[in-house]
Amino acid sequence: MYKTNRRAFVAGASAAAILSGTRAAFAQKKYDDGASDTEIKIGHTNPYSGPASSYGVIGKLHQAYWKAVNERGGINGRKINFITYDDGYSPPKTVEMVRKLVEEDKVLCTFNTLGTPCNTAIHKYMNQKKVPQLYVATGASKWGDPQHFPWTMGYQPDYQTEAVIYAKHILANIKNAKIAVLMQNDDYGKDYFEGFKKGLGKDVGQIVKHATYETTDPTVDSQVIQLKDSGANVFFNISIPKFAAQAIRKAADIGWKPTQYLNNVSSSVAATMKPAGFDNCQGIITSLYLMDSTDHQWDANEDMKGWREFMAKNMPGANIADGGYIYAYSVSYLMEQTLKHCGDNLTRANLMKQAASFNKFRVPMLLPGISVSTSASDFYPIQAVQLARFKGESWDLFGDIMHAESS
């Protein structure tokens, strides 16, 4: 990094110090840009177009969610003005859009901006501007670093933690594992792979083959053939649903039967397992933190019922098999609660403080037993997952809720 930067971001002041400054100010109304007696402005970027447009559903649900919040009367009497822009998953565009949000629209904070490279591009900017970059929609591990980036917070379990859990599970359960890894050649894939290697520790030599693919590749057939050829008996599949499904099916087609670990990114039954063919998916292991709408074991669950009601009322016609809607619903809920906790003190500092003050907070759609916990030094809201094995047509949870110690 450019060393002579005189505007060193707020690294010097610890996050806790900033947060404590506003502690007493609860009684009277306090506002930063983007908040007033009547309105709270929240900014958001999301790829609605281009190759990553399948994530567009997340933004759509957010819009519906905040509309519903406003119809209920808003938060503490204030309407939410949710502004969302299309960045096409292009970092330069994200920078432009986020600057617009912060400087033109003057939002109080950004929320759930999507994509690792996109968030990386605005990471420093947001912290220099001291605008909360809350609950970013990416699982990279770098979002929970309150020491250097006190204005940025992740949401979902980070990729590295998840990969560590798989690695430990392999070490504990499979003797003489020979591991083949399929990985998307970008920072998302890389993050998983790094975590995985870390988790294997001294046994990292068990990885016998590592093949990458590009999102422009039409298929990953060639890669799966290489993986099979390595003689591996364990297959760690770090890919997005389309390619994960292809890989699972191809492995079955060419008669390769390793123990398969699938990243949570592709755990959707509708988007991955069904297209891959249920027959080919039996026994695959993944980790979950959210419920799946196509999984009938949750049919009687209150959260699920509430979500279905919400979808029917606010997003009629949407494809409810899409896991993006569940994810977006849960993170929107957390955001709503965070704002609620701010009360009349709608300053950016207080917002960060409230975001960092959840203790075993229950957010709907999270698996039973998983909750949100944050503190001034812990900017990873969800850190627990549960392993699950695919059986029949749904995931079969097993073992305890696993809390990662990483942070």
Place this chain on the structure above:
Amino acid sequence: MEQFLEQLASGLANGAIYACVALALVMIYVSTDHLNFAQGEMAMFSTYISWQLMQWGLNFWVAFLGAVAISFVMGVLIERVILRPLHNAPVLSVVVVFIGLLAICNSMAGAIWSYLIKEYPSPFPKSSFGIAGVIGPHQLGVVLITLIVLSLLFAFFRFTPLGLAMRAAAQNPQMARLVGVRVDWMLALGWGLAAAIGAVAGIMVAHIVYLDPNMMGGILLYAFAAALVGGIGNPGGAVVGGFIVGVLENMVAYTGNQIEKLTGVYIIGNGEKLTVALIIVIFVLTLKPAGLFGRVVVKRV
């Protein structure tokens, strides 16, 4: 050895996909001299139409024919309505229109059918043919269908008056008018045929890569390469070009893999396979500038 065969087979299967889309590109090129950037998205849209028809209860082949027919009409309409007024516009302006078309097809498909990937059935029997472990029945089926489409096209252009008229119109529009060919309609017909072939390609591809609005993005890139390798004006060349690109790409990955196995040093792999394949292709093209099967046409100054 086993890996070699598998890579070869998988390369051929991918090649068949590229070939099919490349055929559609060539169709438009020979009839209108344009490279249609929207071809992939149009094919994707057609595939959704067939999917929708199946959702409404039609069986695969009926939906297949229905989608092909609808696509044909759509292709003709696009030419008549959107491109007709731009007849005298510069080539690059038309390219921009294609990009616009691409954006519209892509986003409309997303808006209508959502971006969630969908499984798409294969019409071929599960395992009654195909060589187990090396090439699946669907892959063989795709190769077969591609070859059938190619022969149909060949017969159409060679033996039917309409096919002849299309070739005449493509080669020399003014002259074609002078023998009574309605050149405008030939262009529209070319678009219709290209859209229909694209529909076939999309339907064949969808089972392999799954159906989603972005499914053709990557494939179109390969299809361009395939069409150009074979000599852009030559349907047979496009098909061969498709197979060449598909196999070459896998062979690059295979070679890199073997080298890494033998020496333990990573030189080329999956990340670079397309690049290396394209470099080889371009190297060949600089030696044979009209494509492997194209003829050099000297234009008069």
Place this chain on the structure above:
Amino acid sequence: MMAALLEVKALKAFYGSTQSLYDVSFEIPAGGITTLLGANGAGKTTTLRAICNMVRTEGAVRFEGHDILGKPTEEIVRRRIAHVPEGRGTFTSLTVDENLRIAAYTRKDKDGVKAERERVFNYFPRLRERIQQQAGTLSGGEQQMLAIARALMLKPRLMLLDEPSFGLAPLIVVEIFRILKRINEEEKVSILLVEQNAALALDLASHAYVLETGRVVMSGDSSVVKNDENIRKSYLGY
């Protein structure tokens, strides 16, 4: 005088915004050979193109009593006007056979087309030998023959020939003109001939029009025109 096959009245033609024909009027009788003479750029080729609506035109063109001005080229062809443009009117990437087949594209009478082919080969036996060859690979004379053969496949009432002698060896030109004469007599095809080689053209044609900068400046029987002093000086060179 019998009714004219083609009547052209006050024809104007434009390329973009530049006008290249100002006032061209002439008539072609059925059955005869008429020639248009003129220097380079006088508007001969444009006149032929204007008849087939390949440039923007104003005025009147009547064929067999029907107004055809402004009709699409392919419709005019369907009235059996065959135009052999300058520079060999063939499809170079198609074979000889395909050229002849496409030429009969507008005809629905299969038997007639078959008979036509035989007649064409009768005039141009060499084409039969080259039947599967690509037109582009033929010699210049053969290409011109193919172009005329192609026009004949239409069973035309009127043939518009643009510089059939262009770039050909004199012997071949003589052969082609002899065949044109035969065609005119045997097939009862009227011919409108545009030619640089005025001597040849006046020998062949019965009637001649002289164009200068987009206007008809003289017309009459070939024999009369041939003997006009100005014409002799400007076009015949003696």
Place this chain on the structure above:
Amino acid sequence: MRAFPRKWLAVLIALSIVIPLLHPVLPDLVSNYRLFLVSTMIIASIAVLGLNLLTGFNGQISLGHSAFYAVGAYTAAILMDKLDCPYYLTLPAAAILSFIVGYLFGLPALRLEGHYLALATFALALSVPQILKYKWLEGLTGGVQGIVLSKPEVPFGLPLTEDQWLYYYCLIVMLILYWAAANILKSRSGRAMMAIRDYHIAADTMGIDTSLYKTVTFGISAAYTGIAGALSASAIAFVAPDSFSFFLSIKFLIGLVVGGVGSLTGSVIGGIFYVLVDNSAQALSTFVKNELGLQFDLSAYTVFGILLIVLMYLMPMGIAGGLFAVIRRLRRS
């Protein structure tokens, strides 16, 4: 080439220098964000100008200019990140390196024409992100993670904001590059370039060394685009392989065509359009949904597509071509 009236040009340049100074007086109107936005427009217009030199004035098509943009951006980023090189020194380095890459690429391209050149450049566009991720280069390029940078600092203690300075920095670079381009085009070499575009075979016989001109033009064009890339690295303060995909080339192409092929003014318009069109498509899409109450979800991407088609309908020669046509008509009547 139609010359832009000198008087207007002077006024425009004066305005573009003075208006940003109003930032302290009118902080909302002349906001930092808007200055930044204009900076990105300037950067885009330099890139489009580079493409225009090659395609518009020399007749060689390229779908690979995202590659040169990436070369420039990464050159700048690596120099700043690894060698602590000041940002302004990265421009010449980026220009030189891009020129070399462009020139070398122009050599095999000599043997390719039309669609084959398109394929070759297209391959270039596809391969550059891959090369940036290449295992053995990761140490230098940061691999898939990219490189995070700092924005240019205001020099000499000038009382300017970062964005004001960035704007002037880009503006100065652009003015120099446009002046240079205009002079190249007016010179003998420029006429040779255009002769090659218009009468390729004839140019050969006229004694023009077409190979030399074509490869050098390729190099210059790449250098322009590379400089734009280097500027963007400073402006965005982040480079990553995914920012330089094939679609970036397509966007340059759209900018080129919409602005005006073979027109310097058109390049500026193209650069502005390149940035504005996305934003206006979004605004229009929201407008249709919220104000007109259309039930069907008309996405911004659809609007973008429709906008492109409509523009090409109305102005097939690009906005510059369309404007000049209008001006000519007005003058005549």
